[in-house]
Amino acid sequence: MEKEASNLLEEFRHGSPEAVHAAFERLFREHQRAxxxxxxxxxxxxxxxxxxxxxxFWRIYQARSRFxxxxxxxxxxxxxxSHAALDWLRAQRLEREDSMELCGEVSAPxxxxxxxxxxxxxxxxxxxxxxxxxxxxxxxxxxxxxxPQREVALALGISVAAVKVRVFRALRLLRxxxxxxxxxx
Amino acid sequence: xxxxxEDGLEKxxxxxxxxxxDDAGPERDLWPALERRIxxxxxARPAAQMGIGWACxxxxxxxxxxxxxxxxxxxxxxxxxxx
Numbered sequence: 358m359e360k361e362a363s364n365l366l367e368e369f370r371h372g373s374p375e376a377v378h379a380a381f382e383r384l385f386r387e388h389q390r391a392x393x394x395x396x397x398x399x400x401x402x403x404x405x406x407x408x409x410x411x412x413x414f415w416r417i418y419q420a421r422s423r424f425x426x427x428x429x430x431x432x433x434x435x436x437x438x439s440h441a442a443l444d445w446l447r448a449q450r451l452e453r454e455d456s457m458e459l460c461g462e463v464s465a466p467x468x469x470x471x472x473x474x475x476x477x478x479x480x481x482x483x484x485x486x487x488x489x490x491x492x493x494x495x496x497x498x499x500x501x502x503x504x505p506q507r508e509v510a511l512a513l514g515i516s517v518a519a520v521k522v523r524v525f526r527a528l529r530l531l532r533x534x535x536x537x538x539x540x541x542x
Numbered sequence: 543x544x545x546x547x548e549d550g551l552e553k554x555x556x557x558x559x560x561x562x563x564d565d566a567g568p569e570r571d572l573w574p575a576l577e578r579r580i581x582x583x584x585x586a587r588p589a590a591q592m593g594i595g596w597a598c599x600x601x602x603x604x605x606x607x608x609x610x611x612x613x614x615x616x617x618x619x620x621x622x623x624x625x
Contacts, residue, residue, distance in 0.1 A: 394566045485555065
């Protein structure tokens with residue numbers, strides 16, 4: 358099984374055009390769900406996640422000669438997907454100031470505190486959407502998705518210390534913005 | 543896995559933007575879209591190969607000029623004049 362996976366990756370890197378195509382389709386079908394889920398966690402937008410999954414695999418296809426099998430396909434794909442999602446966040450930030458869409462796709466969970474009004478949640482989502490993309494992506498993965506900091510660091514290609522710093526800065530900026538609006542979490 | 547102390551702001555953030563479910567998957571097969579993109583790149587490749595053809599032509603022309611200059615040194619001023 359392991360040998361088969363290794364052969365698949367080898368064909369993907371150095372096979373004939375037909376072999377590359379076949380190996381790539383198998384890799385895509387094996388990993389598309391994981392990559393889509395990862396991107397959805399960052400963008401929280403199903404349509405964008407679909408588009409970015411295609412974009413990520415396109416980048417993977419183009420960069421196949423640089424792929425190092427020793428580091429595993431999933432981690433590599435996740436890193437490329439994170440960068441594609443980060444590019445999308447940057448473009449979105451430039452395109453629109455109104456980030457209400459950020460909370461439009463998701464609803465409050467059942468165990469939400471009833472004292473926290475819909476307006477506070479909307480303002481929080483808006484303020485979070487206005488954070489610099491690098492801080493936003495890190496805080497999304499480490500705070501909202503509660504992923505281990507090491508996993509976040511690997512996906513973003515930064516150190517664990519950098520993850521901590523980014524989370525700290527993201528929360529500080531968010532707190533300041535909310536306090537400016539009279540919200541004290 | 544929690545690696546930091548719980549904070550009121552973090553709680554508010556998680557309530558506002560709940561974590562995405564692990565079983566989330568695309569609603570359609572994305573392979574056809576990706577395959578279209580790959581095929582359009584393959585179709586564009588002959589244009590890129592034309593670039594290689596021009597590089598070969600440039601090399602051959604240069605080699606011819608060098609050969610001419612070595613065989614007939616008297617042509618060097620003429621070649622320099624036209625460069």
